[in-house]
Amino acid sequence: MTTIVTTSPGFGKHGRVPERLAERGWQLIRCADPKLPPDELAGQVTRADFLVVGLVPVTSETVRNAPRLKGVLKHGVGLDNIDIAACTARGLPVTNTPGANADAVAELALGLMFALARNIPAGHASVRSGGWDRQVGTQLGGKILGIVGLGNIGRRLARLARALGMHVLAADPYPDTAFATAHGIEIVGLDDLLGRSDYVSLHVVGGTHNAGLIDAERIGKMKSGACLLNLARGEVVDLDAVADALEHNRLSGVAIDAFVTEPPDTRHRIFSHPRAVFTPHSGADTREAVENMGLMVIEDIACLLRDKLPRRCVNRADLEGEVDRGKSVTHR
Incomplete structure (x- = not known):
């Protein structure tokens, strides 16, 4: 057997x-x-x-x-x-x-962008607690999405974002230029992408090569008030640097689906920040x-x-x- x-x-x-x-x-x-x-x-x-x-x-x-x-x-x-x-x-x-899971991960990334743009977690918590805290959010149409890693997931997310009227930038060392041309995606360097994007979504492999890819220095290059999404691997982002950026309003929001240790240690200060949204590595679920x-x-x-x-x-x-x-x- x-x-x-x-x-x-x-x-x-x-x-x-x-x-x-x-x-x-x-x-x-x-x-x-x-x-x-x-x-x-x-x-x-x-x-x-x-x-x-x-x-x-x-x-x-x-x-x-x-x-x-x-x-x-x-x-x-x-x-x-x-x-x-x-x-x-x-x-x-x-x-x-x-x-196999490209559609699933891309759709969750889009869902997390909506959650950040329209303050969905905070609104949910307000109503559940008997409150009525109406917050003014933003629309995704017309915003700039920067996709780091234009693989199967990145390409699917790009198509979804373009359908919403977003302008899409992509950074990838081996970009699919034919796909980018066909779908109106601008291929740029990582620093250029960070400086121009309203939303930055990470779709790269983990491991030592990409460990700390988004650290304090790279966050410092991001557009002020941008949102960061990590649906890749936990080690790709420096959580301390992300928490600092949230606390100093360099970032408007962050959504994280993958962590270095899973489940993560929720004593880290990022887990108590009101503009941070978390999912339990469920992109492919x-x-x-x-x-x-x-x-x-x-x-x-x-x-x-x-x-x-x-x-x-x-x-x-x-x-x-x-x-x-x-x-x-x-x-x-």
Whole structure:
């Protein structure tokens, strides 16, 4: 029997995915509880033919202690919590699900922009508490949105924003210029984007390369009164610098969906700021997106069971001995 261990809380639960798993007779072991002792997770991984990854890190020790493992599959897009080099050294294919959750994350980003523009959380809290605090907000139409990372998510958000009448700027080291031209998106440098945008939405990968991408210096370059959204990874923004900017009215608002530690330590002063909005890393949490990701994972496991490398295998070149050092993934 094929045994799948998953650290993703959503894998195998939504849409057609449970039925597809049952049809194949695969055993699914869930290890998605963040409070699960490391030794218990390690014990389950020893039984795994395939590891379906959520946000729990996959380290060299993880793969070293999994003798049956045939593949590591990310139930999502970001690969920064997977030691791809260690997997490659063990001959393990690594896959992800690019584009599966792009609509979901982009729609949440748009929703968070509305929440900031129209003071929705504060209005909700006022009415719930018996108050009637009507605050004058702003409209999104005519504003400038700066998208950092014009990948699958960034492109979808750009289309949604353009439909609202926003002007869209994008910064990306490898921009899709054909898409930008077709959709009226202006490709600019990061500093230019920060200085001109009313809203800045981050859609880049995590890891050391982008750690502290938005720090005090970069916030100082942002348009006064702009809003910042982080639906990427927690380490991409410096929370201390963001809190300072809110307190000194350099930023009008911030919306954060991803944190360095999850759940975050809410004793940080940013969590008590009235112009900060938070969601629990739920950008990809729609039934449609979770189903899409699950179906992709099942397809790739079936491919691996036929001794073939899936087309979404991110370390294909290394496994096939054709190392391509010139490529890197810079957006989500």
